[in-house]
Amino acid sequence: MSKLGLGKGSASGVALDKETIKSALALADVDYCEVRFENSEVLSIGYQGRGLDRISQDRLFGGAVRALWKGGWGFVSFNSPAELPDVVRAACRQARFTGDQQNGASKLAAAPVVEEDYRPAWTLNPRGVTLDEKVRILDRYKDLILGYDPAITAAAIIYGERVTDLTFANTDGTFIHQEKVDIGASLSATARRGATTVTKGIGRGSSIGFDCMLGADEELRETCDLAVRLLDAPQVKAGVYTVVCDPAVAGLFVHEAFGHLSEADNAYRNPDLAKAMTLGRRLGRDILTIYDTGEQPEHRGYLRYDDEGVRTRRTYLVKDGILVGRLHSRETAGVMGEPPSGSARALNYTFPPIVRMRNTSIAAGESTFEEMLAGVELGVYAVGSGGGQTNGEMFSFNAGHGFMIRDGKLAELVKDVKLMGNVFTTLENIDMVGRDAKGRGGAGGCGKGGQMPLPTSGVCPPIRIQNVIIGGAK
Amino acid sequence: MDTHTGDNQWETAAAIFNGLPRGAQGELYTRSIRSTSVRFANSQFEGTSQSRNRTITLRVILDGRLSAATTSEPGESAAMELVEKALRAVKYGTAVGYDFPGAAPVAQIPLSDPRVPATRLEEMVAIGRDFLGTLLAAERRLRASAGIEAEEVEVSLVNTAGFAGSYRKTAWHAGCGGQLIQGDDFLRVGESRNAAGPDLDYEDMKKEALRELEWARETVPFGAGSYPVIFAPSQVGFLVTPFLASLNGKAIARGISPWKEKLAPSTGAGGGAGGAERLLDPRVTLVDDGTLPMTITSAPFDREGVPTRRNILIDGGVPVGALLDLQTAKELGRSSTGNATAAGTGAGPHRVLLAPGETPLAEMVAGIDHGLLVLGSMGAWTGNAYSGNVSGTISLGLRIEGGKVAGRVKNCMFSLNAFTHFRDHLAGLSRETKDASAGGPGMGGGGGGATFPYVALDNVVITTK
Structure with missing residues (x-):
């Protein structure tokens, strides 16, 4: 025994x-x-x-x-x-x-x-x-x-x-x-x-x-x-910019702006949301592929089995710009007639498992960093990861600091860089995906339904997004 | 309460303290929680949860260093393992200059409602069904949700200096709301409240949720610029977080607080040559109170056994108080304010009260020609609290036009600086107050509850496309 x-x-x-x-x-x-x-x-x-x-x-x-x-x-x-x-x-x-x-x-x-x-x-x-x-x-x-x-x-x-x-x-x-x-x-x-x-x-x-x-x-x-x-850097000026996100910001973006929307416990008994998230819908350009996985043991979202005993697998959420999958528990998968993804997770024994992300990543693209800056007359290179939040339709996340982009080149340092946007239009506005993907670490984790902090991570390249709202000084 | 197999916390404490070496101080903190909840989601009854959890934490001071160990495992051997773990870590522990407090009378604050543990699941479900019925009758397309939770908490604390105290409290949480999705347009409304007992005004909760729904039915345009903005009580915690962070003893002692050189000598910060300095509008009075009866954030003593109190933090715009635990009090040459947090990692507020004004909300709205009423935001808790900069995406904002609510605005972000806006641009504080949370995680607010009025600020930067 x-x-x-x-x-x-x-x-x-x-x-x-x-x-x-x-x-x-x-x-x-x-x-x-x-x-x-x-x-x-x-x-x-x-x-x-x-x-x-x-x-x-x-x-x-x-x-x-x-x-x-x-x-x-x-x-x-x-x-x-x-x-x-x-x-x-x-x-x-x-x-x-x-x-x-x-x-x-x-x-x-x-x-x-x-x-x-x-x-x-x-x-x-x-x-x-x-x-x-x-x-x-x-x-x-x-x-x-x-x-x-x-x-x-x-x-x-x-x-x-x-x-x-x-x-x-x-x-x-x-x-x-x-x-x-x-x-x-x-x-x-x-x-x-x-x-x-x-x-x-x-x-x-x-x-x-x-x-x-x-x-x-x-x-x-x-x-x-x-x-x-x-200490001597100015606060970024509020406005609408072309933003190049470093891998940490891109990771936070894909987690907040899209990952939570892919959690099927939001949609499985909500026909209006299920309709908005119909598989096959185009959400972005061909360059955009997003997946969530329990693989990648070198990162904090690694999971061999979820808390329903389901073996985790790589789940493609967006492939070549098309919505192709979502994250499931056994119940949400059963109700929606889709395969379970091994995404039911509980913070600890005092909580029931709910649908959560693991390592949420953007597949690397082909653009170099210089190519992403080129042609940007006035923009922001957003750097770092300082937390974020979403309500499904809109998101907000804090990069912390960044550099202004002027005439295709990195310029002065700025602080208090906080980005917001509409999930659907922002995904459409990703026009470049970089080559060099990096993982992100750190204490803390994701919060949902009172279960926080749950370890999650991801591997992302830099991305470029058009028309991002940045809050800050007048 | 869940007492586990014959455990007696006082006997356990005595056994543990006997295992400590000569010269060591010990403190045993026991917390038992028993909760029952029902939840409704997507317009249907979804399930029930029951939790029974008990943890004990041993803190040890030896040779001026502090360490801690916690377990949720029942039984004597698990309790004794705490001694081994705490002693193994203590040589690396935090250097402390204080002793655990000695015997003291424990104030009798009424915190427990016997109806909470006696409530049957059927009664909780009936409240939830009533929430859903009313909300769906008003808008059948709403995906309505509700939750009711009944909780009993029992806390005891005993230390080798002679302090021994315990208290029991109850909590009743209720929430209702829903999501309305039309195409790619998402709207969330809701109202949640709590108290020591089940006597919440459920009718008013439904009314508030439905009022949000009515106000937000139509989406209207809004341009970028600087505007007068009224922040709902649920948002005020984000606005006062820079003050709470700056008045946290740890920030003052570590030299991080931007107010360090400007605080009144009573805070222990040393103060400037002139002593207390008015840093905010005279209408700003901020108090932390851990003694309010039948309030879920109250307790007769804090995590270290220090009596809680009514602690005036900002009086008429002048910072006069601070949030201190034993360690920061020692570092600043003051006495603890009874603000050691349950997590045992520093000081935090119990219940933050911002003094209300005289003007009804309706009059505040009527006085604005072109501005915003912000009922919900996202990400306002992120950022550097000590800079005073607060910005967030407006998840539920209403345009005020000609003194009336004109509809919902979308894709807008607000930015302000709490230090300068509460000094130079405070337009008004409402007569009405509502319960809220004290501030965002990681921003120095340290959690806790709050009671805030609506706050009107001028010259708030709104960014939008």
Whole structure:
């Protein structure tokens, strides 16, 4: 009898083995039922100002049961493994309560029954790096930031590491045990002169190795230099510009402006939105191809199986400018008659899985950076990734800073570059896609339905967009 | 409440503290949450959720350094593992100059409504169905949504200096709204509120959501320029975030706050030669209050065991207070204001109150010849709070023409500077107030709740095509 999920990491040594889980699932008197149990070791190290600000080692330990009956869901989360049979009964009661009122049909897309015990192929297992070594590396980065220039008054470093034993089983017969890792870090410098304060940073992240945290010195020096130079930079002037987005901004754009709209839980019971997002609709020019994938383990959105036990795959959303796919859970796929994409994700055991992005990317194109600048009389080269938001139709995201483009050449540095636009017209207005794609890292993650921060990432080249609104000074 | 198999937090604390080495200070924080919710989406009842979660956090101070460890695993061995983890990390820990606070009386603030745990699922579903029925009767094309959540929270905190306190509170959250999609035109409306008990004005919530729908039915053009703009209470948190960030003890102590040299000596910032300086319009008075009864953001003591208080931050345009926890208070030579956050990572507000004005919203609208009323925005939480620059895409904005709402504007972005606009361009504060959130994540606001009036500002830059 293999003990899964609560193995070596559990302080109590309480075992929630395969037979116990199967016995509990046998109590389910509904259309479908699943059990998820998580045992995560979380390390958080934070620096703020001139020293270490926070260090904690936490354990996230608990499970969730989700049940489906006549199209209605019941969900119960819990801490103690001993409660599992009672929790299965409670989730089924709730599903029956909901489903009996709906009196609909449970529509889950078929998914292969899987039995697997999966561990990632480490590049550098974070469990093999001592706390002493991790603190020493971060300390050195902190000293590098603070020693760079007298104008730099504070360093901020956020390092988060989560190593998870995750067990999933359902009434279809799937039983998966996965070891998962998420490393995300942001390292930033704050420069101040008088009442002017500027913060700039870099991000790192990986799903397979601590080595993502190594070798950041040069990039950090460039960031410190930028923070100091931005003290004297003017705020960008508000207006409508041709914008060249660097890979970080392009990644944020494709996530905010299009990725969320591709999440099928928005459209699966909304005929008006489904119509607006009809597969086959042209959304952009032939140069535009967008995909979302659980592949790419060197990035934070890596996922072998989603939280419904579905193997993830590369999902093309836009191919050659045409809408060709969307992101699905088993339910949204079942209702819309499309294949599941392995996109059902839960932040942790206290939440049910909902449709989320993983690594959302724009396929590299053929334009060089110089070609993208050429012919732009007045524009903005937007750089960096500072968060964004969408409501489906419109988006807003913060590049942080940029350079004016004047007569086809990069000109002066500007700060507070925030872009907005209409999703549909902006996709049409992407007229060039660059050659050199890059991934993005960083602490934090995506938020949806109260589940934040979920690790996501992407690999994007620079892109050029016509007619983008940029807010700022008059 | 969920108490787990025979656990007693005081006995657990004693066992844990016995495991600490001589000279170490310990603090054990326990938080149990039990919640039940129902949700409606796409105009139908979708499901229910129930959550039972308990976490315990041990913080240790040893040789002037602080570390922490948290677990949600039940049982004695998991609790004892906290000692091992906290001690393993403490040599790298935060250098602190304070001790955990000693024994103190815990204020009795009414925070719990016994009807919340007694509420049956059927009653919650009935409220949701009523929301959907009213909204769909007004607009059948709306994809209506609603959610009701009942929550019980139990908190206890005990430390080796002698403090021991606990409290229980309840929360009731309700929301209703919907999405109307016509071609590529998306409109979202909605209203959400919370309280310690279920006595929310559901009729008024429906009325507000429907008013937004009516106001936004017609899309009207709007040109770029500088205009008078009224911001709804839900948007005011973004506008005051630069103030909260600048008055956060950590920003003051680290030298990041742009107000560092201008603050009153009472904030601990040192102040200029002249002491307190008026930096904003005299009508701006901003208060943080963690003591309001039957309010979900209140608590008798903060995350470190310091009593919460009514804390005046800005008085008549003069910054006079700051948000401090034990560490920042020590660094600034002050006392903690009871603002240590639940996350244990610094200071943040409980409930931020911006003093209202005398003018009804209707009169504020009537007084504008050509301007905007902003009910919703996106991305206003991003950016550098310390610069004061606030900008966002207007997701739900209404054109005001000749003193009346004339329809919805689209593809517009607002930009302003909170420091200069609240000093030179404050046109008015409404008599009405509404509950909102205190500010955006990552902007130094630190979360928390808020009660804000509508705020009218002149000379707000609107960018559009």
